[in-house]
Amino acid sequence: MMSEQELQEVGRISHFFSKIGVAVVELSSTLSVGDRISIKGPTTNFEQTIDSMQIEHENVTVAKAGQSIGMKVDERVRENDTVYKIL
Secondary structure: OOOOOOOEEEEEEEEEEEOOOOEEEEOOEEEEOOOOEEEOHHHHHOEEEOOOOEEEEEEEEEEOOOOOOEEEOOOOOOOOEEEEOOO
16 A cells, blocks of 8 residues: 655645646745645646746746746646645
C-alpha cells in the first residue's frame, strides 16, 4: 500500500481558460515555480509541476497568500477545484 502523500491546501481554482489551458488560482498559501501540486475536485484529480506562473501577465517565481496567479495546467480543471502542494 502506498503511503499517502502529504498535501497542503494552497488555493482554489477561480477560473479556467480552456482554449489556452490556463487556470487562475486564488492562493491561500505560498506557491513557487518548481513546486509539485495536486489539483482535486469532483471530476478533477491530477498532479503536475509548476513550470511558470503569472500575476497580471508578469512572470513570477513566487506568489503568496491572497494573490491570484495564472498558470498552465496539464488537464482541464473546474472552478472551485482545490489546489494542494505536495510536501
